[in-house]
Amino acid sequence: MNEINNILYITGAGVSEESGIPTFRGKDGFWKIGSKNYTPQEMATRRMYKENPEQFLSWYYKRFAAYRNHGPNKVHHWLANKNLITQNIDGLDGKAGNQNYIAIHGRLDQMTLFHTQGDNVATQQAPWDSVDETSLTESLLEVFKISLSTRKPMKSQSFKPYVLLFDEYYTELYRISEAQQRMIDADKIIFMGTSFSVNITQMALEIAVTQNKPIEVVDPYPVRIPYENTTYHRMKASEYIERAD
Structure with missing residues (x-):
């Protein structure tokens, strides 16, 4: 079997929990x-x-x-050279050294002028x-x-x-087109520490299903996905990266 080189990682709040940041739910x-x-x-x-x-x-x-x-944990450091989209606004992936990750919901350490969405x-x-x-x-x-x-x-x-707030929508300010292209170009998508409760994960899942891409779900209590080409890892992201290495 050919080695899969283009892996896209999509992370949620569970990845930052070991940095002392509460999850959302x-x-x-x-x-x-x-x-x-x-x-x-x-x-x-x-x-x-x-x-x-x-x-x-x-x-x-x-x-x-x-x-x-708060500082990054070993998962953030492991992801520092990976193709990454994070739902987290904590900025820990940037602190860990990832220079090109997409913070699809924004970043805690930044602000913008108040503007009309899409500007x-x-x-x-x-x-x-x-x-x-x-x-x-x-x-x-x-x-x-x-x-x-x-x-x-x-x-x-x-x-x-x-x-990005509940009553707002993804715009180019949040690099949505680039995020979608990364999903399309990926050979495999690995979801880490996410509950699949926001639009970006549903978007990625839909692209994976449409293009028959393999996906992996890393979470101690993973959400079951109605998609056969899915592998589940019932563990924390910190445990997963030890096995992946």
Whole structure:
């Protein structure tokens, strides 16, 4: 049998769990804990950012930016020279040295001007270390250039965290065309630490099925896929890479 050279890895929150970052749907996951008045599914929306940016930014800071100084684990380092699309916004693959991975849902360490979806905008470093936690809400509004009088973001003036929200869609800002092409070009797709609950994994699965590509699922509790050409590895990604080497 010919050796498979072009392998695409698609990773989810399970890969970063060993770096001390909660998964999304675990006991203490990001989508289990909301704010005082809103669920995470209500918080992580463009609508919330537009209508109540102080609630949105405070929640985002506490649930995501609090982990900004965590470091990559051995799985991230193993993936550093691999063809990689990650659903994670933690930026740990970049810290591990992967220079060309696609962060399909954005990156915690970056932000953009607030813009209409689909507009061509650049990313820039998010100034999380400038935030004063003693007056968190006011400081976040100031850092993200949101008027303290109107308390509403303004397009092309205010900033927004570089993150794809529930009520947003994939655009070229998130390198969606390149991601799709990587899926099409891959000889095999390996999913690691993902629950298959977001659109990007369904997109990859559909391409694999259509083109009859082999896939592998690496997860201690893998989601069963209705596709025969699937191999399951009931283990953590850290265990898998030890066997793969």
